[in-house]
Amino acid sequence: MSEKALAYLKDNREELLAKLTEFLSIPSVSTDSANKQDVQAAADFIVTYLNDIGFENVEKQATAGHPLVYAEYNQAGPDAPTVLFYGHYDVQPADPINEWVSDPFKPEVRDGRLYGRGTSDDKGQVFMHLAVFEAYMKTEGKLPLNVKVCIEGEEEIGSENLYDILHDKKEQFKADFAVISDSGMAETNQPTILYGLKGFTGIEITVTGPDHDLHSGMYGGAIRNPIMALSQILASMKNEDEVITVDGFYDDVEPITDEERKLMEQAPGEDFVASTGAPATVSEKGYTAKEHTMGRPTFEVNGIYGGYQGEGTKTIIPSSAIAKITCRLVPGQDPEKIQDLLETHVNKVAPAGVTVNVKKEKLSSKAYKVEPNHPLITKAAESYTKAFGKETIYIRMGGSIPVVEWIEAIYDIPIVLLGFGTPEDRLHSPNESFPLDSFDKGMETLVYYWQMVNK
Amino acid sequence: MSEKALAYLKDNREELLAKLTEFLSIPSVSTDSANKQDVQAAADFIVTYLNDIGFENVEKQATAGHPLVYAEYNQAGPDAPTVLFYGHYDVQPADPINEWVSDPFKPEVRDGRLYGRGTSDDKGQVFMHLAVFEAYMKTEGKLPLNVKVCIEGEEEIGSENLYDILHDKKEQFKADFAVISDSGMAETNQPTILYGLKGFTGIEITVTGPDHDLHSGMYGGAIRNPIMALSQILASMKNEDEVITVDGFYDDVEPITDEERKLMEQAPGEDFVASTGAPATVSEKGYTAKEHTMGRPTFEVNGIYGGYQGEGTKTIIPSSAIAKITCRLVPGQDPEKIQDLLETHVNKVAPAGVTVNVKKEKLSSKAYKVEPNHPLITKAAESYTKAFGKETIYIRMGGSIPVVEWIEAIYDIPIVLLGFGTPEDRLHSPNESFPLDSFDKGMETLVYYWQMVNK
CATH class of the missing domain: 3.30.70.360 (Alpha-Beta Plaits)
Known part of the structure; x- marks a missing residue:
């Protein structure tokens, strides 16, 4: 079943990259009220895409701030598991703007990387999921499992309204497990399971x-x-x-x-001085x-x-x-x-x-740790390894994803962090980028994973 | 001789205030390169005024930055003393602009005070000198003493070029003593001799x-x-x-x-908490x-x-x-x-x-102290007292006027600080202002002083 979807992604690579570029060109900066309409436009882009793919009950849910996009796919049958897929379509401000080599909202490919605000955090990774859903629907006419989509527009401003939505709409958003792709790998092309995040x-x-x-x-x-x-x-x-x-x-x-100290010592680490330009590590x-x-x-x-x-x-x-x-x-x-x-x-x-x-700060979150031997985790590791051709490693990281804590607190379901970012992506900084190679292998990982979890 | 000049100032008060308003309306902010042309315009205003009054050798001297206005009056005769009058026509930036009640560059009178950037520091005080010179020339056809005018446009950015000019043009600027009106009184209507300034x-x-x-x-x-x-x-x-x-x-x-501790204790002091809004003095x-x-x-x-x-x-x-x-x-x-x-x-x-x-910081200055019993100082005290109807006091202050140190270092002449500002003027802050009453009494002081020093 996965071969056709993989072939579709390969055959339609140019069209998908053009569509991703269109998505990234919308300056959906959630923290700046001047970009309010752009944030709406980014939500509309996803609504249209989900409808085109064939999702049902696609809704742009209004909040006190920026809207959340919800959608369902229920045709995999009652025995198939249901995943809650979370991502965010808002981005960090682009300032200091004069330090960007190319316009942050006119994505440009240089040396195999796509440069632009949101390429890695998180519009690029959200788009990979949508493209994989499209590939399955266009080739098989169905998805390998049931899906609930939850893509918010307030992650970069502390997900101000998300907790209440997840809490109040518990029945609507209910799923067997959750998948989030808003994190990175320890090294480029090094499949990585994040088993811990900071609060x-x-x-x-x-x-x-x-x-x-x-x-x-x-x-x-x-x-x-x-x-x-x-x-x-x-x-x-x-x-x-x-x-x-x-x-x-x-x-x-x-x-x-x-x-853990041993695990941390063994984990591939970047050369902090080389990658940051700081005179020394402290x-x-x-x-x-x-x-x-x-x-x-x-x-x-x-x-x-x-x-x-x-x-x-x-x-x-x-x-x-x-x-x-x-x-x-x-x-x-x-x-x-x-x-x-x-x-x-x-x-x-x-x-x-x-x-x-x-x-x-109004919304805070506790730190998160997950059991590395859970089948949903080991299947993720297997999918990663198959797509990237390299053994998957397990690490804890310094980042924070409040939604992880909230999903755990409200739904008490396993959460799988399927991140594809790389240490060179410069999240939140000028010249954010994402490797096109990771774009391809990441989508391949998702194709394998969705099939594997319904076995 | 002074009566006619005083009458002239009284009779032409409205015209002089209108002219002052015109001068203050030029946003001559020296620190901001966007205001370069405005700074030139303020210099041109003074050049025109000095020519109209009847000064000779009026020059807008170019510098590496903003121009300095120089002029001479030599008709008081070889026995009359020559004063070097220093002032500055540049002003501080107006930001934070939204805290101004009225436009900083559209002067407005409220409750007997003229509000606007530069009303006190130093365009207002410079204008008082020019008006007094005008009054003497229009009524007597001459000034009571010889004058060299030196009005710079870089005081608020550290007088970057002034030292070199004073040094290199020592013969041209040479005088018997210097008068500067770029300071204030200890209290409104309290004539004050500043005998010390900080570096x-x-x-x-x-x-x-x-x-x-x-x-x-x-x-x-x-x-x-x-x-x-x-x-x-x-x-x-x-x-x-x-x-x-x-x-x-x-x-x-x-x-x-x-x-000095006793003198400081006796000097009228403002209520720092009341005038600043800070919760306490430290x-x-x-x-x-x-x-x-x-x-x-x-x-x-x-x-x-x-x-x-x-x-x-x-x-x-x-x-x-x-x-x-x-x-x-x-x-x-x-x-x-x-x-x-x-x-x-x-x-x-x-x-x-x-x-x-x-x-x-490129240009710094040492602190300054002067002998309080020098005749030029006691005559200044006398003029003040006559105009303001109150005994003159002697104080040291925390402000710095680099030009004071430079004139002393280069010319070694007495320097008289004839300041008319008040503690309520809000120099360098939003809503800078200057009392119209001080405008009148300050000019009266100058009329007396010029006559008194040539005796």
Whole structure:
């Protein structure tokens, strides 16, 4: 059954790539209200595609924010399993825009890679699933299993409405297992099962001093500088050994076992210095960079701003300064407790003369771990290996997919992370890209997997 | 002789205010290259005005940046003293623009104050001088003394070319004393002699980590966060007691004498909390806010930026972070030595995993103090008192006017700071303004002073 579908994908490769390019050209940046209509257009693109393929009950479900696309395929019969396929069609902002070699929303192939925002995260991977469904329908007239499609438009802004939808529409979205392709492989062409993901939480700190910018000559020496106060607060939260110095932060962390340390050591790792251009690798004292990224919590300031940012100098004491912080959590840590600990710390160390406000990121998630010997996992490994011609490996990763935790919490079904990204994809950065070779082999993997799970 | 000039100013008040409004409407923002033509237009306005008044040798002197306006009046005779009048026609940027009640470049009178960028710093005060010269010429056909006019367009960007001009054209600009009106009074309608000003220097710190923004899930735990590194560096430079913790920073500081402490204590001070909206006043441990602002050095972060500043979250480790820092210096401190100390400190505390670059502000200045009993100073006090009807007081202030140090260094002549600003003027901030009453009394002061100095 899979041969015909595979042949279809090969024969129609140019047409599919053209269609993917059309999808990627829509700037569906969910965080920027200026792109609201583009986000709608990307949802419409999927609705049309799913209808064309032959899905039923295709719906663009309205939310308080951007719509979610839902669809069903029920013709595989009552004995066939039902998969809930999750993906997202929204993308990160493209800024800093001037660092892109080609337009982020005019995809371009260079050296076997397709460049453009969303090529890897996650429009490219969503499209691979749709193309494989199309291949099965066009060649066999049916899919090997029943499918429920759930493609949201708010992943990059914290999936603000998804939890409520999954919770409230539990009957509609119900399935036997879930598949998500929004992650990557340890190395290009190295099939990888992600058996652990980090959780996620965040806060925004606003330090306010005077109610307007002040002349530094007239007020310097009388008024606390909000940027300096914010710097002092931030510096008190992590030390130079990359140890987070917030009371209680590590209290509930499940330690990395010796066995896992070995697994992490063996896992192929990228050369962090070469791939990032940073002068050196740094990690939490007592842990290697691999161990820290895979199995230890992190604390990052994602953005900071305050005062004058233009050309030249402006001799002011600024009115306020703001820092955006997110943490990646490991099994054992509770995101809301972590937010409380961060807030308590900030309030404790805030100096006199300024007002400090901590805004908590609304949607957080716990970390995730899955049983590596589950048949749905081993079949995924088999499909990967068959398509990529290489033994599949098992790793934990530093990324966070809140939906994974929510599906587990609400549906209590196995979740399979079938990721095809590569370490060179530059997710969230300028010049995001995805290898065309992974596009082909990834679709081949999916063709095998759908057939294999209904056996 | 002064009565006619005073009457002229009174009779032509409306016309002069309209002309001032025209001058203020030119957005001569020197730091922004987009305003290059506006800066030229402001210079042209002054050239035309000086020619109309009857000045000779009026020149718009080109520089590597914005032009300087020079003019002479030599008809007061060889026995009359010659004053070098310095002012600047460039202004600070108007941002944050949305905090202005009225357009910064469409001056508007509200409650007896003229609102607009430059009303106080320094176009308004420059215009008062020009109007007084006009009044003398129109009524007496001559000025009470010889004048050399030097009005530059680069004060708000560090007077980048002024030092070289003053140095290279020493013969042309030579005078017996200098008068500068680019400062303020201790209180509205409180005539004030500034006998001390702070020096000024600055650095910009750039912390660079990876060569592009990184996904915080994939790289968090392996790569140093440049914002956190910058925060740690800044926090190491000043403690919560507002003590600058850079080795050697206070080494050459001339201590405040007990006598000066009394003078500072007696000087009228503004209620810093009321006028700034900050929750509390803070100052260097061991010094009051008054003492710190008037007589102790300061260290301010004027601006900071790095990473994501938009709506929502962006889970990145940013590629770089930048902080702009300026210091106000007191007598004894050498700006270049201070820059070296700051640079040494930054390099010493910079953590591994990032590259740190310190850019030194090109033009710095030493602090300034003048002899309060010099006849030119006591005559200024007398003129002030006559116009404002109140005893003149003597204070030191936290602001910096590099040109003061340069005139002293190059010409070695007495410098009189005839300032008319008020503490409510909001220099460098949104809603800058200047009282119309001070406009009238300030011009009256100048009418008296010019006559008094030629006696």
